[in-house]
Amino acid sequence: MTQHTYDANAVLMGGGGSPAWKFEDPGTTRTGTIAAPPQAKQEREYDRNNPGGGDPKFFPSGDPIMGIVVEVQTNERDPGNAEDDGKRTFYIEGRYLKEAVRNAVRAAGAAGLEVGGGLSVTFTHREDPADKRSRKFWQVAYTPAGNAALMGDQPAPAAAAPPVQAAPPVQQVPAPVAQPAPAAPASVPGLPPGMTAEQFAAFQAYQASQQQSA
Numbered sequence: 001m002t003q004h005t006y007d008a009n010a011v012l013m014g015g016g017g018s019p020a021w022k023f024e025d026p027g028t029t030r031t032g033t034i035a036a037p038p039q040a041k042q043e044r045e046y047d048r049n050n051p052g053g054g055d056p057k058f059f060p061s062g063d064p065i066m067g068i069v070v071e072v073q074t075n076e077r078d079p080g081n082a083e084d085d086g087k088r089t090f091y092i093e094g095r096y097l098k099e100a101v102r103n104a105v106r107a108a109g110a111a112g113l114e115v116g117g118g119l120s121v122t123f124t125h126r127e128d129p130a131d132k133r134s135r136k137f138w139q140v141a142y143t144p145a146g147n148a149a150l151m152g153d154q155p156a157p158a159a160a161a162p163p164v165q166a167a168p169p170v171q172q173v174p175a176p177v178a179q180p181a182p183a184a185p186a187s188v189p190g191l192p193p194g195m196t197a198e199q200f201a202a203f204q205a206y207q208a209s210q211q212q213s214a
Contacts, residue, residue, distance in 0.1 A: 018071060018087040019078070023123035023136070031120040032072035034145075035087060038113045043067040043093050067093035068101075072119060090119070100138035108142045116145030 021030050042064045045054035057065035070090040078084040092101050101121075105112060113119075120141040128134035 018085075018089050021072065021088045021090045021121070023121070026123055026125045026129075029120065029122040030074065030076075030088075031118070032074035032076075032088065032090075034070055034113055034115050034117045034119065035073040036071040037115060039069045040066045041069050067091060068098070068113070070113060070119070090121070094136075096135060097138055100140040101142070104140040104142040108144055108147075110142065110144045113142070114145050118143035118147075 022028075023030070043057040043066065045057060047054035059065055068091075070092065072088050072090050074086045074088050076084075076086055076088060092098055101113075110117070118141075122139040124137045124139050126132070126134045126136055
């Protein structure tokens with residue numbers, strides 16, 4: 001059912017393409033980041049004697065049934081393969097898996113799968129648990145490339161804080177010196193209340209002048 005695809009440079013340099021993402025058991029979840037532009041490939045009928053080499057699939061109209069091949073960078077490693085770089089091939093084939101991926105892309109507000117986008121794919125269960133050829137049910141989440149970069153391992157650099165300007169020195173204003181209140185004039189015995197000796201002398205002089213003029 002799967003048509004294998006190979007990277008031209010990998011074939012040239014002796015490689016055979018990245019291993020396929022496998023979802024054999026219900027509950028399996030795989031995550032990764034799209035590493036290369038998705039490719040459209042015609043699906044093939046399953047031939048257990050020749051996996052990936054079955055007859056091409058066609059609609060009743062004669063149009064080819066196309067699937068999508070996506071290279072995904074993952075954290076998975078094959079301990080028996082020292083050259084395993086974690087890249088896996090995700091074959092989006094079959095009506096229901098394509099529908100699940102399409103709905104995830106639409107839910108993310110994206111126009112399609114793109115390099116740098118994040119994929120999380122879960123094979124939840126089968127329609128008939130006893131029949132491994134029965135329909136598979138999927139749960140797919142897609143994160144557009146820009147958002148996936150923001151949620152990566154490297155935190156975004158913090159914005160530089162504006163320089164703190166030193167506050168101008170506070171000028172010390174000397175406190176006003178309290179001026180002593182003027183001393184009340186000393187009272188002289190025999191003077192009328194509130195009259196100083198000078199005022200009393202002037203008053204006496206005035207009275208004397210009035211008596212002389214009388």
